[in-house]
Amino acid sequence: MADTSGIPAQRSRTWPLTLLRTTSLLFVFDTLVQAALAGLFITGDVGFLDLHAANAQLLATTLALVEAMAALLVWRSMRGPAWPFGVAVGLVVLVGAQMGLGAARMLGGHVPLALGVFGVGVALSCWACTYKGREGECG
Template structure:
């Protein structure tokens, strides 16, 4: 069995950690808004767009992990679904559907946390 090239997984790890920090920041920014600081809503909105763009970069990195990196195929699907969820999340937030927005945000945080754990522990075929 062939070995996984190292540089694509390093890129995936960097982007997974980046998006995890951004998603955690989303919760903090939302908390600031909920406590009455209206200015935090703009930061929450901007960060949401940045999360979506980072998800696109993560998708590109997972494609590189698969080919030429010889890694698994499923992270491509995961990152596409994550991007889709973030896009839906932006629309739901803009529509002020707060209950669904909070639930979906929690789901994105859980999925991102799990994927980051996988990316940091992935060793490939040796």
């Protein structure tokens, strides 16, 4: 069944969930890229530190913000649960803290927090990719 725009009604209602799934998966992948860039820096190529910092400032931050906006849309427009939005906002805060610790060269906090960022990102991604919606629809 299609609405007047020609887009199937099911798909037009679930695009926020598709956006959340996409950004959450991209965020997890980017977190792995961040770890690889850090590892390459540790092996002695200092140029990778600049790439690591730039990726955090541009891509990781943007993905975390878009992920939070998508979680807000899933909650508000799709009437999904509120907690994923809270987790996504927490992820934005963690990414900011991560960048601050990295800029201050406080590796004792930066490295363990990176594991937390990855874990929270994976958990949110797993939820987003398995959530069926209120009426059992799949995005």
